[in-house]
Amino acid sequence: MSLDVHPQLLRALRAVLETGSLTAASERLGFTQSALSKQIAALEAAAGTRLFRRGPRGVEPTPAATRLAARAVTILDQLDAAARDLAEVSAPLDGRVALGGFPATAMRLAPRAIARVRLTNPAIEVDFLESSTPVQIRRLRAGRLDLAILGVGADLPDWDLTGVELETLPGGPLLVAVSVRHPLALAGRHRVPVSALAAENWIAGRGARGEPQFGPWPGLAEPRVVATLADWSTRLGFVAAGLGITTVPRLAAQSLPAEVTCLEVDDPHGTGRTMALARIGALPAPAAVVRAALFDEARRIAGYTPPGP
Template sequence: MSLDVHPQLLRALRAVLETGSLTAASERLGFTQSALSKQMAALETAAGTRLFHRGPRGVDPTPAGTRLALRAAAILDQYDAAQRELEDLPMPLGGRVALGGFPATALRLAPRTIARVRTDHPSVEVDFLESSTPVQIRRLRAGRLDLAILASGAGLPGWDLTGIEVEPLPSGSLLLAVGARHRLAGTERVPVAELTEEAWIAGRGARGEPQFGAWPTLPQPRVVAELGDWSARFGFVAAGIGITTVPRLAAFALPDGVVRVEVDDPGWTGRSMGLARIGDLTGPAAAVRSALIAEARLIAGL
């Protein structure tokens, strides 16, 4: 016969045999005597034999009851030890985090961050919202985002960040994206003066939303197309219609037929990324922050 019982029945058996009384055992365990009697009946049924004799002065164990009680002590000690070990383990993080980022972050930084979080913290879910920096700031203030990846620096407005805490994120330099057959395709680095006659593919968004496009320090760049998403811009570049600027965090997503080139420009002070939040981070949001910083460092080559 297979003895498959709940640990509570074994605890009840030990209490009965240690106290020698159903009444005393029920008081120790916090059960009524009737409930304890039912537990003992269930244990005897599972064991297929009588475990103790009831008498006027209490109960006496049968040989089967004595043996089972000894085994029960060892089983319960192991059970309690396992429970203590589980309680000592750190609780897994769980929850949902809303992360915002401008479009270029969606090419590599955001998806790699989300993948890292899923590996390290499977119970944490990340919702990514792609939007421009000013839209992210509004969403952060409205409580729709927990974390927001913002862009700042030369050529961008001075955002109102009152009440928002921003920490720097590694971002790397601004690069050129040119077609594989472009005259600059085989050049590792080019002086900015060589870009004055180039045709440019620029980003297009809502009014006031910053976009990547012509090199920022060129006085009068010739823009031949304005396109709303990166895949379209890269398609025009691959076809040789023009060139465009691309941040290092998006350079790993260049398609076939498009290569990157670095630019020497003493007049360009650069742009940077920042991770913004309002108030303290929850455990899940802190895990996303750590993953985001790690991936940003990898992309920037740090």
């Protein structure tokens, strides 16, 4: 025997059992008593047995009704759970995510990732806080950031990352930014040995004590620094004017002024500098969406090849 009935008939059965009368059950479900009686009759026809008998205190369930109701509770609970699951899937994610990044990440990585999130999940709001890596670590520990893009590497300070979970972001090697009129650029070279940088004038970044900055190529013995400037736009303006060169991360390569180009560097010792995405504890769903967007955009940046001069 196969019992194929509409879930509403099972709800009618449960309501009558729980209230003990057709009148009370019809009021609970919002049907007329006549309509509810027809639902019970249809269920009895499908079951092939009587489910209720009229008694002095209302309707009395038969053993068949009691056994069917026990199954109905499980069935209806599962249907309700399925409806909730579908609602969660179809409902747009919403929430606010606090994302931190060092200044160079604001050139392309962070804004492009935020734009990607806004396109696919417009109900998620991303607050971007630009600050140095040590400040971000403090904000992360204080609960002011959900995610933080940190600079890490052998040539950087040994940050205290106890309790912080790190994931390496694709980033690619460091580059050197030079004026398009610089001899290295005019020579048509796309890649230069690190020895070619030793005698150059360097534009360095300036920040608070202990905050790492881009500037001379890491590992140069005694680089000649001719200017120390706080903002990227100012530094790159000096580079464009031919007053010096500076080190830039690959994530900035597609955001340089038209008068500036970048070169890859052959350095047998390497720089060991990378980006990492930091968090503390499990990520809520909106933060996980931001994380995925950051990795997607970081992969695009890491695969970018600077154009030849």
